[in-house]
Each structure stands twice: as C-alpha cells, then as structure tokens.
Amino acid sequence: MRPFDRWAVGLTVPAVLLTTLFYVLPIAQVLVLSVTEPAPGLANYEQLLGSRAVARVVMTTLEVSLWTTALTIAASYVVAYALVQMRPSVRRVALFMVLVPFWISVLVRAFSWITILRREGLVNLAVTGLGIVDEPLQLVHNRTGVIIGMVHYMMPFAVLLIYANLAGIDRRIMQAGRSLGARPMTVFWKLWVPLSAPGIAVATLFVFIFSLGFLITPTLLGAGRTVMVAEYISVQITNTLRWGVATGLSTMLLVAVGFVVFIAMRQPALRAAFSGRQG
Amino acid sequence: MTKETFAADAVKIAMERFQSGQIDRRTLLTALGALGLVAVARPGVSYAQAKEVVLCNWGGAAVEAFQKAYGEPFTKKSGIKVAIDGAGPTTGAVRAMVESKAVIWDTTDGGMVDGVVLGKGGFLEPIDYTMVDKSKVGPTGAAEFGVANYAFANVLAYDVSKVGATPPTSWADFFDTEKYPGKRTMCKWIQGQLEPVLIADGVKREDLYPLDVDRAFKKLEPLLPQLIFWEGGAQSQQLFRDGEVVMGNIWHTRANLLKKEAPERFTWTWNENVLFWSAWSVPKGNPAGKLVFEFINSSLDPEGQITLLRLMGNGPSNPAAQAVMTAEDKAVDPASPENTKNNIAISTDYYADNEAELQNKFLDFIAT
Numbered sequence: 001m002r003p004f005d006r007w008a009v010g011l012t013v014p015a016v017l018l019t020t021l022f023y024v025l026p027i028a029q030v031l032v033l034s035v036t037e038p039a040p041g042l043a044n045y046e047q048l049l050g051s052r053a054v055a056r057v058v059m060t061t062l063e064v065s066l067w068t069t070a071l072t073i074a075a076s077y078v079v080a081y082a083l084v085q086m087r088p089s090v091r092r093v094a095l096f097m098v099l100v101p102f103w104i105s106v107l108v109r110a111f112s113w114i115t116i117l118r119r120e121g122l123v124n125l126a127v128t129g130l131g132i133v134d135e136p137l138q139l140v141h142n143r144t145g146v147i148i149g150m151v152h153y154m155m156p157f158a159v160l161l162i163y164a165n166l167a168g169i170d171r172r173i174m175q176a177g178r179s180l181g182a183r184p185m186t187v188f189w190k191l192w193v194p195l196s197a198p199g200i201a202v203a204t205l206f207v208f209i210f211s212l213g214f215l216i217t218p219t220l221l222g223a224g225r226t227v228m229v230a231e232y233i234s235v236q237i238t239n240t241l242r243w244g245v246a247t248g249l250s251t252m253l254l255v256a257v258g259f260v261v262f263i264a265m266r267q268p269a270l271r272a273a274f275s276g277r278q279g
Numbered sequence: 280m281t282k283e284t285f286a287a288d289a290v291k292i293a294m295e296r297f298q299s300g301q302i303d304r305r306t307l308l309t310a311l312g313a314l315g316l317v318a319v320a321r322p323g324v325s326y327a328q329a330k331e332v333v334l335c336n337w338g339g340a341a342v343e344a345f346q347k348a349y350g351e352p353f354t355k356k357s358g359i360k361v362a363i364d365g366a367g368p369t370t371g372a373v374r375a376m377v378e379s380k381a382v383i384w385d386t387t388d389g390g391m392v393d394g395v396v397l398g399k400g401g402f403l404e405p406i407d408y409t410m411v412d413k414s415k416v417g418p419t420g421a422a423e424f425g426v427a428n429y430a431f432a433n434v435l436a437y438d439v440s441k442v443g444a445t446p447p448t449s450w451a452d453f454f455d456t457e458k459y460p461g462k463r464t465m466c467k468w469i470q471g472q473l474e475p476v477l478i479a480d481g482v483k484r485e486d487l488y489p490l491d492v493d494r495a496f497k498k499l500e501p502l503l504p505q506l507i508f509w510e511g512g513a514q515s516q517q518l519f520r521d522g523e524v525v526m527g528n529i530w531h532t533r534a535n536l537l538k539k540e541a542p543e544r545f546t547w548t549w550n551e552n553v554l555f556w557s558a559w560s561v562p563k564g565n566p567a568g569k570l571v572f573e574f575i576n577s578s579l580d581p582e583g584q585i586t587l588l589r590l591m592g593n594g595p596s597n598p599a600a601q602a603v604m605t606a607e608d609k610a611v612d613p614a615s616p617e618n619t620k621n622n623i624a625i626s627t628d629y630y631a632d633n634e635a636e637l638q639n640k641f642l643d644f645i646a647t
Contacts, residue, residue: 053643060646119462120522141507141523143647224467224508227646235642238371239468240635241396 027254030247037244044248054232054249061228064143064218065211068150072207073200075151076158080199081192083159084166098159106153110220113149114140141223149217154210158203165199165273166192198273205264209257229253285390285431285512285530285557331360332567332574335368335384341591345388348587353577361574370397373562377402382564385571392470394425394560395631404561410572415579415597417614422627425558426575429587430594432554432613432622433471436534436547437526438519447526450479450551454502464518464527467508467645469638470630471553473499474623475528478551488626492637496644508645519545532592535611549618555625556596588612 001009034044048054079098083091101109116122117140124136139145173195177187193200215230222228229249236246264270332353336345342363350361366372368387374397376382389397397403403424413421420427437447442459453463453475465472473495474487480498482491507524509515515529519537531552537545559575577583581603584595588604594614595601601615609615613622630637 053639056643056646118521118523219510220514224506224510224642224645225647227642232642235638238369240638241370241374241400242635243371 031251031254033243034247034251037247044244045252047245048248048252057227057229057232060226061212064146064150064214064226064228065208067147068154068211069204069208071147071151072154072158073162073204076155076162076203077196077200079155079159080162080166083163095163098156101152101156106216107220109152110149110217113145113152113221117145117148140221141225143222143226145221145223146218146226149221150211150214153214153217154207157210158207161203161206162196162199165196165202169195197269201264201267201269202273205261205270209260212253212257285555330358330570331362332571333362333364333383333385334388334574335364335366335386336388337365337367341365344587344590348583348590349574349578352580352583353574356577357573359570359574368560373397373560374400374402377563380564382562383566384562385565385567386559386561386575388428389425389558389560390470391422391425391427391556391558391625391627392630392634394422394558395627396634397560398424399631402563404563404565406559406561406575407569407572410569411576412579415576415599417596417598419624419627420556420558420596422558425560426579427556427596428559428578429557429584429596430554430612430614431557431592432531432549432552432594432618433466433475433528434531434534434547434549434552434613435475435526436519436529436537436545438522438524438545440544441522441525446546446548448548448550450475453526453528454479454498456502456505459525461525462505462507462523463502464507464509464515464524464529466515466528467510467642469634469641471555471625472528472641474553474625475551478623484623487623488629489633490629490637492640499644503645506645531611531613535592549613550621551623552613552618553623553625554613554619556627557593 035042037044083094083098086094114121118124119136119138121140123139127133128136139148169192174187174191177191182190213230214228215234218226218228219231233246233249233253236242236249265274334345334349336342342365345363346361350363353359353361364384368384368389370389370393373384373387373389373393376384394403398405405423406421406426408421411421411426416427435447435450435453439446441461445458447453447455447459452459473490473492476495476499477487477491478484480494482494507518509518509527509529512530512533515527516533516537518524518527519529520540529547531547534545534547538547559578561571561575565571579597581595581597581600584597584600585603585608587593588595588600588608588611592611594612595604596614598614601609604612604615609617612618
C-alpha cells in the first residue's frame with residue numbers, strides 16, 4: 001500500500017467503529033437473545049420451525065415479495081428505458097418526478113393509497129361511474145393493496161439502479177445493430193435487455209431483499225389480512241413479550257437474506273454489476 | 280406497527296381537541312430508554328428529581344389532558360410536581376426499561392391485563408393499598424399490580440345511512456349479511472373480539488370464559504371476506520367516514536366522535552358492549568418510590584376523573600363519580616349503570632394467561 005492508500009483506509013476507521021458499536025453489536029445482542037430467552041437452548045428455533053402459523057407468515061412474505069419484485073422491475077425498466085431516450089431537459093423533469101416519492105414518508109404514502117383505492121375512492125368512483133364495473137373493485141385492505149403500495153415504494157430505487165446501468169451502455173452497439181438490419185424490437189430484446197442484465201440483476205436483488213422486511217405498508221394496506229414477517233416480529237416484541245421468538249425469527253430472516261445474497265453473487269450478471277464492468 | 284392500545288388512541292382523540300404538546304427532555308430520554316440507550320445517556324443527567332412523580336401515557340396532547348385531570352389536582356394538594364411523559368408504556372418498553380435497570384417512570388397508563396402480565400414477569404411493584412384507598416374503585420378495580428384509572432368499551436357502531444329502517448341492535452345482527460349487506464370492521468388486537476362472536480353464536484355471557492376459540496373461529500370464518508381489521512382508533516373512525524364499512528366493533532370514544540361529527544349518520548348501541556378497565560401500574564425500581572402511591576390515590580378522586588371524561592370520553596373508575604355526573608356525561612360513560620346493564624365484562628385473568636397465544640392464533644386465523 002502506498003502512504004496515500006493507507007491514509008484513505010485510516011479515514012474509514014471512525015465509520016467502522018460507529019458501525020460496530022451501533023450496528024454490529026446490537027445485532028449480535030439480538031442473535032444472542034434468540035438462544036437465551038426465555039431459557040438457554042434452541043427451543044425458539046424448534047418452535048419457529050414447527051409452527052404452521054410462522055410457515056404461513058413466511059410464505060405470505062415470499063409471495064408478496066416475489067410479486068412486488070416482478071412488477072417493480074417490469075415497470076421500472078419501462079421508466080428507466082424511457083429516461084435514457086429523453087432529451088436532457090425533459091429527463092431532468094422526469095427524474096425529478098421519479099425522486100418525489102422519496103421525500104414522502106411511507107405512512108403518508110400508505111394512507112394516500114387507501115384514499116385512492118378504497119371502495120368509494122378515486123379509482124372505484126371512476127370505474128363504476130364510467131360503467132366499466134357494477135360492483136366496486138376490492139383494491140385495498142387485502143393483498144392487492146399491499147403489493148400496489150410496495151411496488152410504489154420500491155420503484156424509485158429500481159428505476160435509478162436500472163437507469164444508471166442503461167445510461168452507461170455504449171449506444172454505438174445499437175447503431176451497429178440497426179445498420180445490420182435489426183428491427184427496433186430485435187434491438188431491444190437482443191441488445192438492450194442482455195446488456196442491461198447487470199442493472200436488472202442488482203435491482204431485482206435489492207427490491208426483493210428490501211421487500212422481505214416491509215412493515216408499515218403491509219400493516220396499513222393489508223388491514224390484518226396480510227401479515228408479513230416484520231409485522232409478526234413487531235407483535236412478538238411489543239404485544240406478546242415473546243422476545244425469544246421475535247429475535248429467533250429476525251435471525252432467520254437475516255440468515256435467509258445472507259443466503260440469497262451469497263447465491264445471487266455467484267451469478268455472472270451480478271458479479272459484473274459489482275465489479276463495474278458492463279455485461 | 281406497534282399495537283395501539285386504547286390509551287394511545289385516547290391521546291389522539293385529545294390531540295384533535297388540544298394544541299399538540301411539545302417534546303421535552305424527558306420524552307427524549309424515554310425514547311432512548313426504549314432503544315436501550317439509557318445506560319449511555321444516563322450519566323450526568325438527573326431526571327426524576329426528588330419531589331416529582333413521572334407518569335407515562337401515550338404522548339402528545341394527552342400530556343395536557345392528564346395534567347389537567349390528574350396532575351394539577353395532586354400538585355395543588357401536595358406541592359409535588361407531576362411530569363407526564365408521552366412515550367407510550369407498551370409492555371415491551373416497560374420490560375426493556377426494568378431489565379436495563381434504567382427506570383424513569385413512576386407509573387404507567389396500561390391495561391389491567393398488562394398489569395398482571397408484567398407483574399408475573401417481575402417487572403412491577405405491587406400497588407401499596409395502605410396508601411391507595413381501595414374503596415375508591417369498584418370491586419374488580421384494585422389488583423395486585425394495577426389499579427383501575429378509567430373505563431372504556433368496545434361497542435357496535437353503525438352507519439345509519441347504510442343499515443336501512445331497522446338498525447342493528449346486537450352482535451347477532453353483525454353477522455346478518457342478508458339484512459345488512461356490506462363490510463364490517465373488527466379490531467386486530469384480540470381483547471374483546473371473540474366475546475361478541477360467541478354471544479352472536481348464542482353463548483350466554485356467564486359461560487363466555489374460558490373462550491371457546493374453535494367455536495368462535497368457526498362462526499367468524501364465513502364473515503372473514505366481509506371484514507376489515509383496524510389496529511388504531513383513528514383508522515376505525517376513518518373506515519366509517521369513508522363509507523368503507525356499514526358497522527363495526529370499535530371503541531366507544533371513537534363511536535362518540537363519529538356521532539358528534541355526523542349525528543344523523545353515525546351512532547352506536549350500548550347493548551352487549553364489552554367493558555374494559557385501564558390501570559395504573561408501577562415499574563419495578565421507580566425513581567419516586569412510595570410517593571407514587573400518593574399520586575395514584577389522588578388520581579382516583581371523582582373530580583379529576585370527570586374532567587378526563589369530558590376531555591377524552593374515558594369513564595371514571597371511581598363509582599362515586601356517578602353521583603356528580605350529568606345525564607350528558609353518563610350517556611358516553613361505559614361504566615354508568617344504564618350502560619352496563621347488558622354488557623360483557625372482560626376477564627383479566629383469562630387474558631393474562633392466554634393473550635399471547637390467542638393473539639398469535641387470531642393473527643394467523645384472520646390472515647389470508
């Protein structure tokens with residue numbers, strides 16, 4: 001290492017200390033609680049693995065997260081693709097609009113969605129008013145509402161991740177494709193999509209992992225009918241005082257996420273994304 | 280979301296009527312306490328000075344309401360300041376505070392069941408009945424680890440504009456989707472949810488406990504697609520306002536607010552209401568020691584309790600308050616004799632033993 005590099009590494013020491021003190025240690029405490037509370041041993045894990053209710057909560061979480069991921073990536077790709085095609089002046093405005101939701105709290109967003117999706121809300125007034133449906137659609141207080149809220153929450157992240165990737169693709173490749181006689185759809189499917197695989201992969205991983213831990217959105221938009229892991233943990237901490245079970249489930253979530261990342265990082269597209277190379 | 284207790288909701292009701300309270304140093308400390316950071320923040324900070332009682336309720340402007348109803352009368356009598364901290368004494372928070380030996384609350388505004396559960400866990404001081412006058416509360420109001428401070432009830436509220444000419448009068452009507460089509464709301468927190476279901480299924484009120492959970496679930500299952508579950512009082516009120524539901528099992532204070540907002544449209548029946556008692560408890564190792572029991576004793580005087588009834592709708596726990604109350608007061612008090620005639624009294628013992636298990640079962644049952 002050159003002296004400059006050594007200094008650079010040295011500058012990260014405060015951050016490392018802070019992270020260790022306020023992040024790693026508390027998490028370790030949680031892990032320890034899961035094997036000591038209420039009695040030392042693995043009883044909490046036995047209970048968690050043997051519980052049909054916990055299995056259902058985990059299945060719900062996986063299903064909702066997979067739907068959220070698929071819909072978010074599809075919708076975000078469209079937006080990101082449109083962004084790279086825009087004139088810079090228009091793009092500035094569009095990017096701003098993508099970013100606006102970032103500044104609105106998750107609670108406000110959840111309540112706004114309820115207003116829009118409820119029985120006598122905007123959407124239902126429109127579709128029943130126009131005679132498209134007779135009965136109001138059930139869009140909220142169920143799983144549909146949860147997924148809509150979560151997709152909306154995740155989209156800005158996914159749009160930015162995919163946009164960053166698309167913007168870095170060498171456009172001369174597309175020109176070459178066109179000059180060889182490829183039609184626009186062919187250019188899109190054979191060039192854009194494969195070249196943006198790293199962006200899609202990173203965004204997918206990010207959205208999926210983030211989705212697993214959602215708390216407020218499913219609680220409010222699901223109205224008791226969609227219970228995900230984070231809410232279950234929260235109930236065990238504050239209501240039922242089953243801290244051992246709560247920390248055990250948290251630990252399992254942590255391990256599961258670690259496992260997903262480990263598996264994902266073996267994929268070439270992700271490795272490329274993290275090593276900064278294209279495709 | 281953390282569980283919103285009735286008390287937390289009462290706070291929100293008060294907020295709609297008061298200016299919002301400000302966050303002071305104590306509130307901050309409590310927040311730190313809940314995060315387990317008290318040990319770090321503790322040195323050099325002296326909270327809970329001598330001659331001060333720190334009360335924890337659910338925050339914001341109820342700080343003001345409780346100060347008016349409980350704090351000021353006590354300070355006038357004794358000269359001792361009452362500090363009110365609105366951090367929210369969830370059982371989880373009390374446990375965390377006692378376990379980290381950094382107790383900053385002298386008394387907490389929780390439920391009777393919380394008192395038993397936390398007491399059993401060794402997180403509370405027993406109520407000192409040499410200092411607290413038992414005769415100021417009803418026969419069920421004086422428990423080992425909690426003393427009743429006010430009453431609230433779960434009632435059947437409905438939207439007059441949506442239930443036709445013959446409004447619902449009982450929980451059996453709650454299940455009658457032919458006569459009353461449309462969605463209903465119930466609470467996601469288990470206390471007081473299965474009792475109405477069993478009553479609707481023909482169980483006599485004296486045979487309710489122990490709850491026949493399987494029977495209740497069987498009765499409730501066909502209704503599930505028609506149900507929206509609320510977890511905070513404001514939410515229950517909003518569901519009615521928005522026209523999402525035609526009727527619901529909600530707190531009487533919220534039904535009262537709905538009726539005040541739109542007397543033509545919303546009302547409720549006291550028939551078969553589920554009566555709860557909220558309670559003061561004292562965390563183990565509280566800073567003011569025995570002094571807190573003087574405060575608790577003072578808080579049971581009728582005058583302050585009626586003040587709270589008028590401010591937030593919470594029913595006095597001291598039966599003597601009935602003699603001083605106006606007809607208007609009594610109409611919203613779940614503990615007044617007129618309203619307890621046909622009610623269901625919640626079993627503290629049953630929930631103290633079964634709530635955790637039952638809550639998890641219920642969450643699993645209502646989730647699709």
